[in-house]
Amino acid sequence: xxxxxxxxxxxxxxxxxxxxxxxxxxxxxxxxxxxxxxxxxxxxxxxxxxxxxxxxxxxxxxxxxxxxxxxxxxxxxxx
Amino acid sequence: xxxxxxxxxxxxxxxxxxxxxxxxxxxxxxxxxxxxxxxxxxxxxxxxxxxxxxxxxxxxxxxxxxxxxxxxxxxxxxxxxxxxxxxxxxxxxxxxxxxxxxxxxxxxxxxxxxxxxxxxxxxxxxxxxxxxxxxxxxxxxxxxxxxxxxxxxxxxxxxxxxxxxxxxxxxxxxxxxxxxxxxxxxxxxxxxxxxxxxxxxxxxxxxxxxxxxxxxxxxxxxxxxxxxxxxxxxxxxxxxxxxxxxxxxxxxxxxxxxxxxxxxxxxxxxxxxxxxxxxxxxxxxxxxxxxxxxxxxxxxxxxxxxxxxxxxxxxxxxxxxxxxxxxxxxxxxxxxxxxxxxxxxxxxxxxxxxxxxxxxxxxxxxxxxxxxxxxxxxxxxxxxxxxxxxxxxxxxxxxxxxxxxxxxxxxxxxxxxxxxxxxxxxxxxxxxxxxxxxxxxxxxxxxxxxxxxxxxxx
Numbered sequence: 337x338x339x340x341x342x343x344x345x346x347x348x349x350x351x352x353x354x355x356x357x358x359x360x361x362x363x364x365x366x367x368x369x370x371x372x373x374x375x376x377x378x379x380x381x382x383x384x385x386x387x388x389x390x391x392x393x394x395x396x397x398x399x400x401x402x403x404x405x406x407x408x409x410x411x412x413x414x415x
Numbered sequence: 416x417x418x419x420x421x422x423x424x425x426x427x428x429x430x431x432x433x434x435x436x437x438x439x440x441x442x443x444x445x446x447x448x449x450x451x452x453x454x455x456x457x458x459x460x461x462x463x464x465x466x467x468x469x470x471x472x473x474x475x476x477x478x479x480x481x482x483x484x485x486x487x488x489x490x491x492x493x494x495x496x497x498x499x500x501x502x503x504x505x506x507x508x509x510x511x512x513x514x515x516x517x518x519x520x521x522x523x524x525x526x527x528x529x530x531x532x533x534x535x536x537x538x539x540x541x542x543x544x545x546x547x548x549x550x551x552x553x554x555x556x557x558x559x560x561x562x563x564x565x566x567x568x569x570x571x572x573x574x575x576x577x578x579x580x581x582x583x584x585x586x587x588x589x590x591x592x593x594x595x596x597x598x599x600x601x602x603x604x605x606x607x608x609x610x611x612x613x614x615x616x617x618x619x620x621x622x623x624x625x626x627x628x629x630x631x632x633x634x635x636x637x638x639x640x641x642x643x644x645x646x647x648x649x650x651x652x653x654x655x656x657x658x659x660x661x662x663x664x665x666x667x668x669x670x671x672x673x674x675x676x677x678x679x680x681x682x683x684x685x686x687x688x689x690x691x692x693x694x695x696x697x698x699x700x701x702x703x704x705x706x707x708x709x710x711x712x713x714x715x716x717x718x719x720x721x722x723x724x725x726x727x728x729x730x731x732x733x734x735x736x737x738x739x740x741x742x743x744x745x746x747x748x749x750x751x752x753x754x755x756x757x758x759x760x761x762x763x764x765x766x767x768x769x770x771x772x773x774x775x776x777x778x779x780x781x782x783x784x785x786x787x788x789x790x791x792x793x794x795x796x797x798x799x800x801x802x803x804x805x806x807x808x809x810x811x812x813x814x815x816x817x818x819x820x821x822x823x824x825x826x827x828x829x830x831x832x833x834x835x836x837x838x839x840x841x842x843x844x845x846x847x848x849x850x851x852x853x854x855x856x857x858x859x860x861x862x863x864x865x866x867x868x869x870x871x872x873x
Binding site: 350351352353354355357358361362365378379380381384385386388389392405406407 | 427430504505506507508509512540542543690693694697698700701795797798799800801802860861862863
């Protein structure tokens with residue numbers, strides 16, 4: 337039997353740099369190993385900055401996908 | 416709204432490299448057919464100064480349902496325009512949606528049958544879908560004999576320091592100085608006029624901002640011209656500036672030659688202390704990182720206050736010094752007497768030299784990039800808090816000229832209290848690249864922006 341994965345959503349739509357990175361970093365600090373953080377953003381530069389900030393902390397960036405016009409979901413697995 | 420969430424400095428600009436330029440490249444032929452010619456990127460629009468002052472008429476259109484009065488535009492009969500567009504961030508992320516946004520308004524303007532040139536455009540993003548607008552300062556001027564040049568530019572910010580009262584004088588002064596800086600950069604400081612762009616969540620705050628702007632204008636001998644502003648109830652402070660000059664502006668890129676020196680009026684990285692301070696206030700993890708780096712909140716606050724005090728000062732003295740090294744109106748450029756090229760380092764940071772190198776097909780090297788607060792620049796870059804920490808607001812002015820000219824300019828700037836630094840040189844004709852050292856990785860976090868540079872190990 338596989339353990340159910342905990343997925344947490346963080347909606348930072350409407351936020352501009354540096355806030356998506358600040359809020360995502362704060363959320364990642366609170367989470368446990370193996371959990372997944374899904375960051376929803378509509379600020380294009382954050383689709384680069386948030387994954388880069390996550391990777392720097394050693395988390396695994398699972399991917400970034402467009403979920404609506406101008407809206408993106410970044411999935412990060414916590415180390 | 417939590418005031419901390421207002422956005423500091425120039426962080427609200429639509430990305431030039433990936434969005435604005437590609438959109439304009441695609442739209443240029445269509446716009447031409449609509450009677451609208453879009454100029455190349457310059458620090459300011461430059462057009463002949465006649466006997467009569469040009470007439471500036473502001474019009475604001477809603478991009479969702481642009482109601483353009485053709486008779487009104489025919490009556491204005493503009494020759495050119497300065498544009499300011501505010502677009503919701505969902506549409507500002509790619510060139511297609513941004514281009515379509517622009518086209519919705521230009522299609523309506525095109526129906527009036529007028530022909531004009533957009534000499535300077537400024538594009539900013541908003542977090543609010545209902546706060547989009549397009550603003551045009553249409554400029555009408557007579558043809559005939561000219562006695563110099565008129566320069567025009569628009570720039571805006573939300574706030575410079577989200578931890579300060581948005582109604583404080585500093586917020587307005589930095590915003591206005593930032594709009595003026597592009598004219599100063601070109602050596603233009605005479606007969607300065609400003610048309611305010613002020614929007615605020617309430618009337619009281621808007622009045623305060625107008626009041627500070629009026630005081631700033633009066634203190635600096637600038638004429639303030641009444642003009643309507645977008646009434647979206649979201650904070651926005653800036654201006655369209657016009658000024659005159661009776662010399663030839665320093666736009667002689669074709670004369671860049673091997674050995675010429677690159678000078679900046681002061682070290683870069685003004686926005687780093689502000690963003691470091693914000694992050695430390697907002698989250699204890701950043702505070703802890705800051706302390707681990709050996710800095711205290713008091714130290715970063717002091718640095719932040721210092722950069723804001725600097726950014727509140729208009730760089731008019733720099734404009735006057737540049738002006739001394741320009742050819743008289745209609746006289747030929749002489750590299751042994753004149754500054755070849757200048758640039759406002761504020762918006763693009765050091766990428767301004769990459770743009771120049773590409774445009775002039777020369778290679779430029781930056782040997783040392785001086786920073787006001789290197790450890791805070793490193794901090795915001797390492798934590799991805801800023802894409803490009805060499806960018807600023809009302810920032811340093813760059814000048815390129817032969818060694819002898821640069822030495823004179825440097826001495827004059829120093830006498831006026833600036834901290835000029837020679838940061839590099841022109842390598843000569845080449846592929847049009849900017850060469851920098853590895854240390855740039857501690858200043859620029861954005862990979863697309865790093866990709867624009869040739870990074871060399873030293």
